[in-house]
Amino acid sequence: MNLFNLRRPAPSLDDLLLDAKTPMLRDELSSQSLMPTVARPPQVFVRGQGSWLWDSEDRAYLDFTQGGAANSLGHSPSVLVRALADQAQALINPGSGLHNRSQLNLVDRLCHSTGSDQAYLLNSGAEACEAAIKLARKWGQLHRSGAYRIITASNACHGRSLSTLAASGDNRFEPQLPGFCHVPFNDLPALHAAVDAHTVAIMLEPIQSDAGVIPATEHYLKGVERLCRELGILLILDEVQTGMGRCATLLAEQHYGVRADIVTLGKGLGGGVPLAALLARGKACCFELGELEGTHHGNALMAAAGVAVLDSVLGHGFLEHVRDTGQYLGEGLARLAHRYGQGELRGQGLLLGLGLSDDSADAVVKAALYEGLILNAPQPDCLRFTPALTVSKSNIDEMLLRLARAFSRVHTTQLQCRKGIAV
């Protein structure tokens, strides 16, 4: 008899992390019909208010993810509920071929507040980034003898459509759309060396969020802007995640003191409903009739949400609140990181990433959920915090308590794992 076969396999972190008391929440609805493309916990969420979410068993969770930073004003804020209700009652969708007031209102305000000359409304960040790519290629046809190549950064995330996957350097769905070149982020000489006669634009996120919340340095982003001006190519900033007050300025480019030719917005613009925007400045405004269309582009209901969000973000004291609470959150996280031997804190405003000392981010996210805290992990060694921009200091204090418990739980579990103890 081989005694090795009788030995119990060492328990995994996952086995140990969620003990028998873990609520295995079930709803009357099953998720079997749902394509399994996104890993989700079993809970079904039924209600939200501000920084809180409730599941179908009435358990409350503090939400420091907020729909991947989309719910800029938190869950079901009254200003958004009212705007949606009023617009739904008046007119939901006249069709993208007809003007509606909310669309005109929103593009006007977006242009005015961001110093842009033209704006266009779409449904998702990927769509806005794809539209930016099209706009740059159109500009290349007009002004750069057909140049079409766009330089992007390694580990970028510009969306999951085929063109934005190619822009992000993700080649899982070959053949990849040609016309992109990737260089290391925050490396100005590499960027310079990559420019050739076919290059039409450089496209970057001011803070690479999915890569683990990696901010561009000011030296880098200013250098990129200068390079674009000297070479006569376009600068595209993907502000889908960093825009709309997330970094304590309306656009992150303001924080850096740069000005792009094309900017994309998404996520926080709709406050939780699908809305994105393409902004263009100066001679980058070169789309003509028929070159950018979509059934729900400029949809009145979504545009009304965008107006409500933009008005709130531009309201008195709003961005100061983001700066103040961002600093408070950062200080609290730095204290916790020190206490639990974790790594560095990165980010700006209320887009923060905490580097961990090992690849335990998924385990911490699971333990946090058990503690009634919703977080996410863009990388195996990074936790991301994108709370509502309206988050309060007491929400942050409560979050830090729950996160401390999650760290302790993971720490204990790691020790058990090392000793091979099963619960």
Ligand SMILES: Cc1ncc(COP(=O)(O)O)c(C=O)c1O
């Ligand atoms: C910087 C950035 N750009 C674009 C996208 C794509 O946005 P969406 O998921 O709305 O298509 C994302 C989404 O995570 C993002 O973080």
